[in-house]
Amino acid sequence: xxxxxxxxxxxxWDCLIFSKxxxxxxxxxxxxxxxxxxxxxxxxxxxxxxxxxxFQVPPSRQEWYPLKKERELQFLRGLYPAEVLLLEYCSYGTxxxxxNGYPGFWWFEYGIRDVGSALKSLEDRGYIVFAxxxxxxxxxxxxxxxxxxxxxxxxxxxxxxxxxxxxxxxxSEAELLATGIQIxxxxxxxxxxxxxxxxxxxxxxxxxxxxxxxxxxxxxxxxWSINKxxxxxxxxxxxxxxxxxxxxxxxxxxxxxxxxxxxxxxxNPELFNELITQDQQLxxxxxxxxxxxxxxxxxxxxxxxxxxxxxxGLTFPGSGWHFELADLYxxxxxxxxxxxxxxxxxxxxxxxxxxxxSYIVKINKLIEKQSAK
Numbered sequence: 424x425x426x427x428x429x430x431x432x433x434x435x436w437d438c439l440i441f442s443k444x445x446x447x448x449x450x451x452x453x454x455x456x457x458x459x460x461x462x463x464x465x466x467x468x469x470x471x472x473x474x475x476x477x478f479q480v481p482p483s484r485q486e487w488y489p490l491k492k493e494r495e496l497q498f499l500r501g502l503y504p505a506e507v508l509l510l511e512y513c514s515y516g517t518x519x520x521x522x523n524g525y526p527g528f529w530w531f532e533y534g535i536r537d538v539g540s541a542l543k544s545l546e547d548r549g550y551i552v553f554a555x556x557x558x559x560x561x562x563x564x565x566x567x568x569x570x571x572x573x574x575x576x577x578x579x580x581x582x583x584x585x586x587x588x589x590x591x592x593x594x595s596e597a598e599l600l601a602t603g604i605q606i607x608x609x610x611x612x613x614x615x616x617x618x619x620x621x622x623x624x625x626x627x628x629x630x631x632x633x634x635x636x637x638x639x640x641x642x643x644x645x646x647w648s649i650n651k652x653x654x655x656x657x658x659x660x661x662x663x664x665x666x667x668x669x670x671x672x673x674x675x676x677x678x679x680x681x682x683x684x685x686x687x688x689x690x691n692p693e694l695f696n697e698l699i700t701q702d703q704q705l706x707x708x709x710x711x712x713x714x715x716x717x718x719x720x721x722x723x724x725x726x727x728x729x730x731x732x733x734x735x736g737l738t739f740p741g742s743g744w745h746f747e748l749a750d751l752y753x754x755x756x757x758x759x760x761x762x763x764x765x766x767x768x769x770x771x772x773x774x775x776x777x778x779x780x781s782y783i784v785k786i787n788k789l790i791e792k793q794s795a796k
Contacts, residue, residue: 502550502617504646505533509541510618511625513551513608516561518542520605542608550614556599559606560587571602623649623661632669641679644672701739704731708744725751732764736771742778749782758790 512518519542529535545551560568561583568586569579575593579586590599600606610618618625627633627646634644642648652664688695708731715724728748731737737744745768752761765786769779 502621504621504624504650505529505535506541506545506550507618507621507624508533508628508646509535509538509545510550510610510614511628513542513545513614514610514618516554516559516607516609518608545614546608549611550617551608552611553606554609556596556604556606557591557594558609559604560590560599562605562607563587563590620658623653623658623665626661626665632672634672641675642668642672644668697738704738721751721755725755740774742775745772745775746778746782749786753786753789756793758786758793762786762790 509518519539525538529538529541535541542551546553563571565583565586568583568590571590571594572579572586577589577593581589624646627649630644632644633646634641636643636645636647649661649665649668652668653661684695684698687698711724711727715721725748728751732748746765749761749765749768752758752764762783765779765782769776769783772779
């Protein structure tokens, strides 16, 4: 380990967790290329179970995309899932240089160390190009747009879309570039085609039920598992394949839960009954929520929430669920009802007192604003 380059030592100490079993390091000493960090798997040994990590020298690959490709199938034109996801983000008009920086998932989930270099690679291969300054005006804030319009004594009223159109009409490309506007990438026809043909990639990236790559506790459900199932050919049936995998995963989860509950019923009947009650209540809430989402009848959904709290409140934890009735009251401008409910919640659920205090401040401001009208 002492022979590691200095920049790799920092990564090593930041990422490693040692277990009492002192799992050995694996170093490939036969190659002299830079070493890259690779998470292998979560192993359960004893109560001291810790994540194992190993180092491995990658074969010849771009510096910006180490180690991830070995588990992926390339698409017809040679792209990998992470690159297709980059196309998706470029379609939003915020890359390169998004306002809050590049999200950490590019490295931790997809292995892209240098997003800028990855984007340049896509540009060089004809998947993205820089937009014109006029096409990048959406990156300006409303105050910035108004300042530009004021400089030419033009009206500054209207919505942002109006301001953008007014600036685009009044300023030349050169004038806009001189303002220091950050031009953004847009997809070429080739890039749009690649993204359209692989729609499952952004879908799986956003999937709320996606899993990690470790299948120790059941089947995997992520962009790479779907990538392997779909292969490199036609992917027009991806929705059916994803749905089938979700069904299988749901069934596996249900079977595991049923076995767990059967065991719990024998060893701890009291806890078993408590969990059954929670499950039944949560199921009822989910049904009511679905009806509300479809009908948008907030009054009926509020009445359902009031009924729950009149009969003892929620039987399971979660601040979002506990404050949902307050949010519904606020959305209906029933601020006094919201205030009474939050104060009651603060008295009865001490663990939510801090959040209740912030709600009380917000609701009082809304009441003051309403009274001033």
